[in-house]
Amino acid sequence: MLFSPGQSFTYTANPGRVIFGHGTIAQLPDEIERLGLKRVLVLSTPFQRSEAEKLAQHIGEKAAGIFAGAVMHTPVNVTQDAVAVVNALGADGVVAIGGGSTTGLGKAIAVRTGLPQIVVPTTYAGSEMTPILGETSDGTKTTRSDPAILPEVVIYDVDLTLGLPPMLSGTSGINAIAHAAEALYAWDRNPVISLMALEGISALSGALPTINHNPSDRDARAAALYGAWLCGICLGAVGMALHHKLCHVIGGTFDLPHAETHTIILPHALAYNAPAIPEAWQQLQSVLGDDPALALHQLALKVGAPHGLGAIGMPEEGIDEATGRAFANPYWNPRPLEENPIRQLIARAWQGAPPAKD
Template identity: 65%
Template sequence: MEHRGFVYTGHPARVLFGFGTTDRLPEEVARLGASRALILSTPHQEGQAAHLASLLGSASAGIFAEAVMHTPVDVSERATECASKLSADVIVSVGGGSTTGLGKAIALRTDLPQIVLPTTYAGSEMTPILGETQNGIKTTQTTARVLPEVVIYDVDQTMELPVGLSGTSGINAIAHAVEALYARDGNPVISALALEAVKALATSLPKIAQDPRDRDARFDALYGAWLCGMCLGAVGMSLHHKLCHTLGGSFDLPHSETHTVILPHALAYNAAAIPEVMASLTTVLGQDPARALQDLARTIHAPTGLSEIGMPEDGLDRATELALKNSYWNPRPLQPEAIRGLLQRAFEGALPLADGRETA
């Protein structure tokens, strides 16, 4: 594809995409009629937040650099109190899913507008979905109240993303597209975007692993992540996302790594029920999709087993129980024994199986 920046205005989100688009933050704040921006980040990315504050000058009201994984309710409440004390009239989030989630949590409580500058490939900036964690349980809700008004995709913001996180964040994004392909409320437009997204990321992630400074590959990866986010925001998700939310919220596993490990196994679980989707993915990935996604993880040196990312084996039974606690749609019926087997294979980093057989 041609590597040229562009501006896309949708409803209700406005998207700026290209190189160097961060410099347009002040005009986007002004366009919203705002003058007191609260800038959010993780502790690790506070330097990036400070850069945005200097860019905004007098329009910066302050920085809250306490965003963490899985959006704990107590952090959300502290951040909301901070926004109130500073009389903030817009939230600016810089970072990945953790920071975006915190911005959404504030918006849920205050209805403040949001501007998001993603630095990973998480995709949550394009969705009206918020997941918050309290007492070890992650609860997800969908409401237009948390959808960001403006998203500024700046490829330059991703150039320093570590290779490991680039890979797992990218496969996390692929998971959104894969589940969109067999969503109950899926449609041809989203399916077309999903296949384009999977192709863009599956092609670019190995290039980034070899050369993190490859600007064309970084462009393609962020482009793919944007499309994946659109998929996630437009249709419902199924077993894969439920398992990942359960494992992340209840066992405090790292978000993108969990998605990376689970995706091949969840896809294999559903394979027999979605033959057309599997055929479409095969044309994009070049081989059995579940095996291809696990091979992709290995190619970029990402984890392939839950045991590698802190999951206790004695928690697998509880994870199965939690994943089945509330009913949700999935193309294949939710079978406790089969899901327990899925989690065991994912724990061990074994090959993905469909109906007890290897997928290739």
């Protein structure tokens, strides 16, 4: 049992409507109508423009247009361009289809304009379940939380994830696991979120190897999307720690792909915190095995993830810069940050070496 009779906690449930299943995209027009929207702007990345066009056709006359300019880390200048399109077209809402980049753009538009947003995830990012927005300007990534950032409706359609390539499925899924892992030792953790965290980690860690072997396995895809939803709730409900701080610093500074960065850093950040989180470590053992940090490293290898930050574009000389930035405005963390161990953590992550507990 995750609840201790002597435990005190505060649990705040974020509002929002979730529709989950196969073929649920068919309900999008009804959801637009339910929100009273007349002209919605469809958002996507350039790569997913064809999906945005299909979505716009499905919506019909309520599609005001398409903005296919979403990119990772939600640059402020891209958001400004999108808001200009919103104003020019007279859009009264946005529909984001895709992963974290598109969801982030929808959130950034919503918090600036007050417009309602619907998200149709096609990855396992989990951002759609949070009131958190990370934005990049001049090479620096900052985050903020605001109820106005939270999407009004999320439509999970398992069928839309069937085309997600196996490696991207793996890194996206491990990125989601990171949200749940840190939720287990968050300063404001509670037993409700811990239940969701363990269920989400179990679902994803079981499904991702199957997806890597057979991407069209509908049961595994459903389990992964279910797990990602739960992990996203965790991210939106409690605070995060060292892992997310490092990913924001390193990803934003060196413009690295989001999911891959989280996948590579997670085992190392977890190993760093292991001495300070005995209860959470035991909980993770119940779903990942004796050494959860090593298990996540091995899971990344199984799904074909890149073998280190160096492999995704971070220069070796960036290790010292990332170490220094990790100590600027640090997140709360269960283990105090120590400069040499943090540098060693980043160096191992850069090399793609297995995690090591100091």
